[in-house]
Amino acid sequence: MDKQITHGWEQSESLELPKRFENAENVCVVGMGGSALGSDFISAAFGGSLSAPIYIVNDYIIPAWVGKNTLVILSSYSGNTEEVVAAAEEVLGKTDLVAVVTSGGKLGDWAEKNSIPAVVIDPKHNPSGQPRIGIGYGIVGQMVILAKAGLLSVTKEDVQSMALQMKRSHAEYGDAAEEDKNKAKQLAQNIKESLVVLMTAEHTTGAGHIFQNQLHETSKQLAVNFKLPELNHHLLEGMSHPKAVIEKMVCVLVSSELYNKRNQKRIEVTKEVLEKQDICTEVFVPMGKTALEQAVDVVMFASYTTFYLAMLNNINPAEIPWVDYFKEQMK
Template sequence: MANVDKENMISVLDNFWKQCEDAQRLGKNIVVGLPINGIVLCGMGGSAFAGAILHSYLDFSVPFEVCRSYFLPKWVDHNTLVIVASYSGNTEEPLAAFKEARAKKAKIVGIAKGGKLEEMCIQAKAPFIKVPSGLQPRDAMGYLTLPLINVLQNSRIIKDKTGEIEDAIGALKKSHHENAKDIAAKLKGKIPVIYSSQKLECIARIWKCKINENAKTTAFFNVFSELNHNEIESYINPAKNLFVIIIEDKNDFDRIKKRMAIMKKLVQDSGIPVLYIKLSGDSLLARILSSVLLGSYVGYYLALENGADPTEVEILENFKKQLGTPIN
């Protein structure tokens, strides 16, 4: 295991609860002035996970959008909160969005380990949350998510979530090793397809990305009930090496749960194996973070099954070199 896991990702996953414990202390000094007519979180890859999690977890009274693009939504103006998230601080798409947000005089908050984003925030006199370095962006979910909850609380955009954060940290101490090993063994040589409700799209999306980046293999995701209006037909003639994972939350809408149950049988009848996971736990944040942590472990153990270093992202880095530095 040590020969494959060269950068000791297993330690990062085992200590995710400690990351969250540390992260909950960040961002407590930042207050964004009201009024706010909408919130946009700009980020890519693992840095956008924070936006996906916040979108699933929180009930906002204003529009909330995750922007995985160079360009902001057209509706952004001077009363919009634009959160620019880039773990490295150098991701070109959110940096481009930062410039547009500044031109529109939006209310900007940056979060990164440093880099150009920190410099731009200092220049613009925008609040900046500096998080610890030394992680892959996809493994920094705690550092990129919990400080933003603090900012939103401080700014009276959401209610206080301190108790739910503490509950989530406690839930993250539970071991996922054996369950993840078992799931990874089932997924070896398969193409995972992960389904969740639209409400909890963040879970299906993060599972898919963790399998892609950690295990270096193909995976896809979709959400109920959209997939019942198109993708369902693919099971008439499915690829033979699919493996479907359906993730149900205890608070999913009843009609969504019924769709999931019917879909499970339909997929199994087509000859494709299905793993049905039911999330439990007191708080929604605990269920979300525990589930994405399990997905991280699954990606990790599937990497070991594939003989791949779970941390290395060679193709991604080579692609960025070929792309070159953007012209300002």
């Protein structure tokens, strides 16, 4: 994934946005599945430096609140995601602050026809062709658009830092790392045949969403994702029934010394409450000195964990037969 990050930056840093994009006051990202994961990652990992809120729309319709000062990013890895293509048809009537992230397809053609600024990905470092496995391209493409619009401060050094952290993560979680020292291999073993409940906070919440998505598509295993502190206000009371489900559940808490002190304590107390209810818990502490590096490490940890879990589940991690079947029936 480090190659995706650096290659994506090289492809997109030359993007030029008209001066009017500096008028953006909020951001609407339209994307589905893996194509929407980048904006969730950015919103969480760069939460302290973003100068405008990001709203993610997973639907056909552009929200009514989108107006002339809204930057709309249409994100579709293939360029043929029907919800995003449908949204493109109506967006120009609401704002002219529109940009695209895609590898081509109908959305790429639409952007060219309408002279819409676009980051057109050449995904040579994602031979699988799956958006979730090409997440590095999506993250960088959207980062560059936000930076060029003056909404996010990001430099080549930030990108290099992300790529370097990915290399460190690869050394830690990659297949060459022995299982007794490999946290990704260990977690895959511990969550096999379980309902995975992910619990994240602050800068790791976007990475938590990516983790959930990859558990579904890569491992073909059910997972849910909750955020602290919100989950403490309801979820802990829902851990009693149905008994058959609770017994098959593993809660994975992502902790960090960079969290707000109260959230650090919430992680500890949440773990205590779960264990008092005899619920299996795992705690993962990401590597990295900054929020961005830690968010990147969670993504890498998730990618390796879900791949190893796919092997344990004896399934092909690249194929998505039910999603493909569904799309075929929708034609």
